[in-house]
Amino acid sequence: MQDEALSEAARAFRGRSVVSANDFTRADILAVLEAAGAFEGRAGGPGSTPQEPRLPGRVLGLLFFEPSTRTRLSFESAMLRLGGSVLGFADARVSSFSKGETLNDTIRVVAGYCDAIVLRHPNEGSARLAAEVSTIPVINGGDGSNQHPTQTLLDLYTIKKAMGRLDDLRVGFMGDLRYGRTVHSLAAALLHFDVKLSFIGPPSLKLPPDLRLEIEEAGRLGIEVESLDEVEDLDVLYITRIQKERFPDPVEYERVRASYRVDREALLPLGPELKIMHPLPRVNEVAPDVDTLPGAIYFQQTRNGVTVRMALLDLILGGGA
Amino acid sequence: MTIPRDFRLVDGTVIDHLPVGTAARALELLRLPREGPVTIGMNVPSSRHDKKDIIRVEGMVLEKRELDRLALLGEHVTVSIVQAGKVVDKIRLEVPKRLRGILTCTNPTCVTNNEPVQTVFERLGRYPFRFRCTYCERVLTL
Incomplete structure (x- = not known):
């Protein structure tokens, strides 16, 4: 695939929500994988070197309504390694959701506190709904049995x-x-x-x-x-x-x-x-x-999870720009 | 309005080429009867499709939303508008590419069944009608 097409696909990730693997084109996939190559050896583990901060001052909201270890920690690691910060919850019982707040409202509120949201939720389609109502990009961290792009x-x-x-x-x-x-x-x-x-x-x-x-x-x-x-x-x-x-x-x-x-x-x-x-x-x-x-x-x-998520966050939040 | 004793339609709508056995469902979808007379033909001979159901409703014009629902009953359904005893318009119903708030997702854990949000389905191909929920991505076959 031509470099120009890949660059175009990479640019198109800026500010974009990532909801379903079914939304990806071939160029989208190759653009993320190429971007991930640049973070190879910067994601921790033996022989890894620190990544220069590319997202300082940017905040990632991690809204995990369901338990997760790998996805949550690797997103957190990816954001921290890029020089950004994270906030959020790993247990729906400590959020307003437990008081009966709709997902719609939770997303609108949290969108005011951060620059992108990673959502894991038990209901299939929750990430699509969140992306529709959110003013900032939403990354699907798993919506029930549906998608985990x-x-x-x-x-x-x-x-x-x-x-x-x-x-x-x-x-x-x-x-x-x-x-x-x-x-x-x-x-x-x-x-x-x-x-x-x-x-x-x-x-x-x-x-x-x-x-x-x-x-x-x-x-x-x-x-x-x-x-x-x-x-x-x-x-x-x-x-x-x-x-x-x-x-x-x-x-x-x-x-x-x-x-x-x-x-x-x-x-x-x-x-x-x-x-x-x-x-x-x-x-x-x-x-x-x-x-x-x-x-x-x-x-x-699983280690590649951090590398790829660093690339994705960097593309979406315009790292280095 | 004077209604002829043989129930010939004066001003109203003819829903034709319904697949056999769907007239009752159509009545239910349209909440008929309302005010005017309704005549129903079931399992009647059809020149094009062997047998069909047909409904004639005096004094009623269907809304877009109602037409979209009726279109789901079969691939050849037509609706004719009759004014002063004459057919002034006849349309073959098309199922829209995208259906908003018309179908319910059969997946109980779909977000549309758990949050206040309208369903959106995309039609996949033509008949038989298959729709993908744009939220949970499950496919529904009618």
């Missing part, structure tokens, strides 16, 4: 960093394909690229029909199987947690959970080049002996 961006960044490209890739998704929002958002975002997407999961947790149709119509559908044994030739395997609450029968849950656990031996036939990703937290779907495989990149994936 910054997770999608950091997943894409992780794939690009590990593979050197986003085109000409075979990506497999395994686990909860039905309810896993990370699967839905990443699969939809990957449709902007030349990829083949395969799906491995139990019949009760198949991909939603509409998304499946979209992938099929785009000519990007690989195989759909119940077991990893039936899969050959993958570049990336994206594993998600199978959640207990999705199963009315605990026996069925235990059976499914046991059959979707991967260890070194199960991954061996897929070769040493395979990259293994997981949005974390994991329960037991990825055995600890996988951690030392060179292709296990799920901890790098």
Whole structure:
């Protein structure tokens, strides 16, 4: 893609809300990933060097109506590393929301206290509503089971960093394909690229029909199987947690959970080049002996969260401008 | 106004080409009867679509919002305006690309079911009608 198109897409992020991965164009994705490259090695961890302040005096509001560790802390880390400050709450019980205030009012009020808002909320569509009523940009930090667009961006960044490209890739998704929002958002975002997407999961947790149709119509559908044994030739395997609450029968849950656990031996036939990703937290779907495989990149994936969120905040709030 | 004893429409509206079995739903949507007579034909022969339902309402002109609701009942629904016993206008109803405040989201945890906000749905393709909630992004098939 031409540099000019990328620069244009990067400029368009200034003051923009980020609500859904479905809103991203290919240029949007590439612009954020390119911007993230500039913060590589500035996001903490071994060998990291401090980032020059790019957002001094800017304040990010973190409104977390639901518990979160990674998303909240990585946004906080990203903003602090850029020289900005954060405020907000991590528990809806301490906000006016618990007194019955509408989300609409909460957003309008908080918009007067900061320069951008990160919102996590249990209701699907809450971020879209917040972005409509807010006078400042709103970044969706997860709206129920719907969207988590910054997770999608950091997943894409992780794939690009590990593979050197986003085109000409075979990506497999395994686990909860039905309810896993990370699967839905990443699969939809990957449709902007030349990829083949395969799906491995139990019949009760198949991909939603509409998304499946979209992938099929785009000519990007690989195989759909119940077991990893039936899969050959993958570049990336994206594993998600199978959640207990999705199963009315605990026996069925235990059976499914046991059959979707991967260890070194199960991954061996897929070769040493395979990259293994997981949005974390994991329960037991990825055995600890996988951690030392060179292709296990799920901890790098979470670290990339800070880098990508630094890039996104910098683009939205016009860092260095 | 004098209404003919055979209920021929003098000034009113004909809702035609309703799919068979949807006349009752149309009456419900339009809260009919109101003031004038209403004649209903169900499962009547149609020259174009085999069978159809049809409703004739004396003394009523439909509003845009009502037309949008009726359009959801089928892909061939037409509405004719009759004045002085003659059809002066006939339109084939189109489902708008965007529906505001007409449908309810079936997802109980959608923000539209939990906050004071009007629903907005976008139509995906043509018939059968599928709509995406612009908030929770779930797809609704009618």
